[in-house]
Amino acid sequence: xxxxxxxxxxxxxxxxxxxxxxxxxxxxxxxxxxxxxxxxxxxxxxxxxxxxxxxxxxxxxxxxxxxxxxxxxxxxxxxxxxxxxxxxxxxxxxxxxxxxxxxxxxxxxxxxxxxxxxxxxxxxxxxxxxxxxxxxxx
Amino acid sequence: xxxxxxxxxxxxxxxxxxxxxxxxxxxxxxxxxxxxxxxxxxxxxxxxxxxxxxxxxxxxxxxxxxxxxxxxxxxxxxxxxxxxxxxxxxxxxxxxxxxxxxxxxxxxxxxxxxxxxxxxxxxxxxxxxxxxxxxxxxxxxxxxxxxxxxxxxxxxxxxxxxxxxxxxxxxxxxxxxxxxxxxxxxxxxxxxxxxxxxxxxxxxxxxxxxxxxxxxxxxxxxxxxxxxxxxxxxxxxxxxxxxxxxxxxxxxxxxxxxxxxxxxxxxxxxxxxxxxxxxxxxxxxxxxxxxxxxxxxxxxxxxxxxxxxxxxxxxxxxxxxxxxxxxxxxxxxxxxxxxxxxxxxxxxxxxxxxxxxxxxxxxxxxxxxxxxxxxxxxxxxxxxxxxxxxxxxxxxxxxxxxxxxxxxxxxxxxxxxxxxxxxxxxxxxxxxxxxxxxxxxxxxxxxxxxx
Numbered sequence: 001x002x003x004x005x006x007x008x009x010x011x012x013x014x015x016x017x018x019x020x021x022x023x024x025x026x027x028x029x030x031x032x033x034x035x036x037x038x039x040x041x042x043x044x045x046x047x048x049x050x051x052x053x054x055x056x057x058x059x060x061x062x063x064x065x066x067x068x069x070x071x072x073x074x075x076x077x078x079x080x081x082x083x084x085x086x087x088x089x090x091x092x093x094x095x096x097x098x099x100x101x102x103x104x105x106x107x108x109x110x111x112x113x114x115x116x117x118x119x120x121x122x123x124x125x126x127x128x129x130x131x132x133x134x135x136x137x138x
Numbered sequence: 139x140x141x142x143x144x145x146x147x148x149x150x151x152x153x154x155x156x157x158x159x160x161x162x163x164x165x166x167x168x169x170x171x172x173x174x175x176x177x178x179x180x181x182x183x184x185x186x187x188x189x190x191x192x193x194x195x196x197x198x199x200x201x202x203x204x205x206x207x208x209x210x211x212x213x214x215x216x217x218x219x220x221x222x223x224x225x226x227x228x229x230x231x232x233x234x235x236x237x238x239x240x241x242x243x244x245x246x247x248x249x250x251x252x253x254x255x256x257x258x259x260x261x262x263x264x265x266x267x268x269x270x271x272x273x274x275x276x277x278x279x280x281x282x283x284x285x286x287x288x289x290x291x292x293x294x295x296x297x298x299x300x301x302x303x304x305x306x307x308x309x310x311x312x313x314x315x316x317x318x319x320x321x322x323x324x325x326x327x328x329x330x331x332x333x334x335x336x337x338x339x340x341x342x343x344x345x346x347x348x349x350x351x352x353x354x355x356x357x358x359x360x361x362x363x364x365x366x367x368x369x370x371x372x373x374x375x376x377x378x379x380x381x382x383x384x385x386x387x388x389x390x391x392x393x394x395x396x397x398x399x400x401x402x403x404x405x406x407x408x409x410x411x412x413x414x415x416x417x418x419x420x421x422x423x424x425x426x427x428x429x430x431x432x433x434x435x436x437x438x439x440x441x442x443x444x445x446x447x448x449x450x451x452x453x454x455x456x457x458x459x460x461x462x463x464x465x466x467x468x469x470x471x472x473x474x475x476x477x478x479x480x481x482x483x484x485x486x487x488x489x490x491x492x493x494x495x496x497x498x499x500x501x502x503x504x505x506x507x508x509x510x511x512x513x514x515x516x517x518x519x520x521x522x523x524x525x526x527x528x529x530x531x532x533x534x535x536x537x538x539x540x541x542x543x544x545x546x547x548x549x550x551x552x553x554x555x556x557x558x559x560x561x562x563x564x565x566x567x568x569x570x571x572x573x574x575x576x577x578x579x580x581x582x583x584x585x586x587x588x589x
Contacts, residue, residue: 041531048534051417052409059490062347096417097192100532104185107531111434118435125526125537132536 033110034127040103041128042137047096054089058082172220173588175251177443179285180213181430183258184447186281188419188427190274194266196325199500200356200458203422204321205265207362209258210451212312213444215239216257216305220250221441224586227448231362231583234315240307249293249301251440255285256305264313269325320359330355336469340378345474348493357463363582366456370574372464372567375497378471380480387480389561393473394481397488397558405488408557410535411501411550412489417533421501421550422454425508427529428546432516442588446515453507453579457572461503462494464571470497473561487558499560499568502551506572507579509547514580515589517543547572 064070065078115121132138187209191197197205211227218224219242229236242248259282263270290298316322329350335341342351361367376386418424429450433443473496477485513521525546527538540546551569554560
């Protein structure tokens with residue numbers, strides 16, 4: 001079911017763009033795949049940074065917990081803080097997983113249907129990298 | 139009214155045509171060869187398996203590699219009878235006797251793609267079995283149904299039914315074989331307790347909240363090829379010492395200096411290959427994703443696709459067994475611990491240290507087999523290939539480019555050093571082990587020529 005929904009995403013996106021331009025029916029609107037992938041990827045970059053930041057925060061807290069010099073009251077506080085981070089972790093992981101499915105599906109579709117030749121794929125890689133650089137998504 | 143005699147001839151003719159049609163139906167023995175089918179649908183199973191690995195509790199790197207390997211083995215055995223001059227792995231693998239697997243019926247036709255579809259779906263269900271969510275079970279079923287609807291059209295129903303039954307029988311037989319390897323349902327018991335950690339200055343101690351190391355007895359699992367374990371163990375590591383003039387101290391200092399002087403690119407590399415907190419389908423899954431990309435770029439047939447996943451699967455499974463054996467034979471302390479004890483009490487790594495001993499590196503072992511298998515399958519033997527690894531895009535990483543598979547493998551191995559979680563000896567010896575295992579798998583097993 002989810003897979004079926006994901007399959008439709010690029011088409012939904014394209015349809016949305018087309019619908020937005022329905023007052024100009026004669027104007028052909030095409031979605032630039034580089035721009036579309038860059039939009040998705042920039043969100044993925046933000047999520048990746050958030051995941052690493054959270055993972056680091058959690059392991060440093062766990063590290064402090066393990067140290068014998070940490071007082072019992074500090075340990076209790078840290079445990080509470082760690083527990084409180086769990087819902088945020090779940091949320092960020094779920095969003096990341098959903099987005100990764102969308103990106104994977106979009107990329108596979110582009111590779112298998114649009115950029116079937118290796119030379120086209122290389123060009124796609126270069127153009128995408130340039131667009132991401134321009135947007136500061138690294 | 140026609141006389142009975144006048145009707146007799148048309149009736150006999152009708153029956154003859156009918157029976158001859160039925161005979162022709164069942165006498166088809168020339169099943170279309172496996173190489174006539176596209177391998178695309180089989181690749182999609184691995185995409186799905188990657189996703190399920192991420193979402194299913196208990197699938198740490200050894201468990202994940204094992205699951206990928208048995209699905210690969212099953213896919214191969216499902217199609218082997220449709221590959222000219224191909225030999226079954228039954229009789230070639232440890233504990234899998236020559237007559238252990240069902241055989242296709244003589245003088246009956248099969249659609250090998252339908253066989254592979256049914257077998258792969260069934261084996262995936264069995265590999266995740268008790269921890270498989272309803273949602274993911276449904277995804278496997280939907281993929282199987284969708285593929286079947288695309289594949290069966292050209293076949294008479296008996297051929298399609300027979301193919302499905304044969305695929306499921308293959309999966310069941312290989313599942314029975316898997317149950318005795320020591321890793322059966324290991325996703326339910328990742329820590330394999332009770333395990334008593336050896337104690338000593340050189341010994342691993344917990345580096346984070348996970349106080350028990352993962353899979354301490356994994357090295358005792360049955361490998362597909364014994365030589366992959368007994369013939370690939372690394373030499374004794376540098377002797378542990380706290381002496382500032384010792385080689386061991388120097389190895390730890392090398393990690394310390396690296397972490398403190400990493401470039402932005404090296405930090406990116408460490409994180410890219412770390413296979414990301416909470417996110418990926420483990421290092422073995424990353425390498426399977428790369429194989430899928432290479433097969434797609436190669437427009438691979440079902441034959442080549444099935445052979446590729448089987449080669450990589452067998453090698454990956456044994457790489458984790460061999461590597462885990464050395465990890466728990468040596469039980470070597472991680473740089474994180476040693477550096478804090480002897481160099482800098484405030485030292486921190488770039489990425490989290492995994493909860494198991496250092497020597498040798500699992501990433502290096504597993505990418506070593508990937509390098510060897512890819513080199514054999516996609517190059518003329520020199521390993522040169524313009525690879526753009528796009529597998530990280532979905533996780534917010536850029537595309538990484540390599541001009542050879544050895545460059546790819548070495549970057550992966552070095553990433554553990556940049557991350558501060560392995561000494562360089564862990565990585566160099568891990569790569570050696572992985573490459574040896576890849577070589578053994580490619581040469582000790584009789585594989586069909588599918589290029």
